[in-house]
Amino acid sequence: MLCTLFAEKHNAILLSSDKVVRNTAKKRLIDYHGMLWIFDRLVAAGLLSKGEASIKLQHLIKSNIVFQNNRELVAEMEKRLKEWGGG
Numbered sequence: 001m002l003c004t005l006f007a008e009k010h011n012a013i014l015l016s017s018d019k020v021v022r023n024t025a026k027k028r029l030i031d032y033h034g035m036l037w038i039f040d041r042l043v044a045a046g047l048l049s050k051g052e053a054s055i056k057l058q059h060l061i062k063s064n065i066v067f068q069n070n071r072e073l074v075a076e077m078e079k080r081l082k083e084w085g086g087g
Helices: 002-009 019-027 035-044 050-063 071-084
Strands: none
Touching (some): 002 019, 035 050
16 A cells, blocks of 8 residues: 555654555554544644534544444544533
């Protein structure tokens, strides 16, 4: 995968919620994170309020069937919605 090769070459963090990309990064020992990590960082930095993050995450859940059908991801999303006051 081109993105993993790029991240490896530049010693960069790989940002992706794609399972195949993340599994490849894991095998190649590349630091990787998904969209929930990005939400967490934006909230922690004060760039996105908890309320805004909750609304955006709910919209993401409603608009993406892949996220809706992933039990582990849904559990993580629900945890954040509860913490951020949107669940």
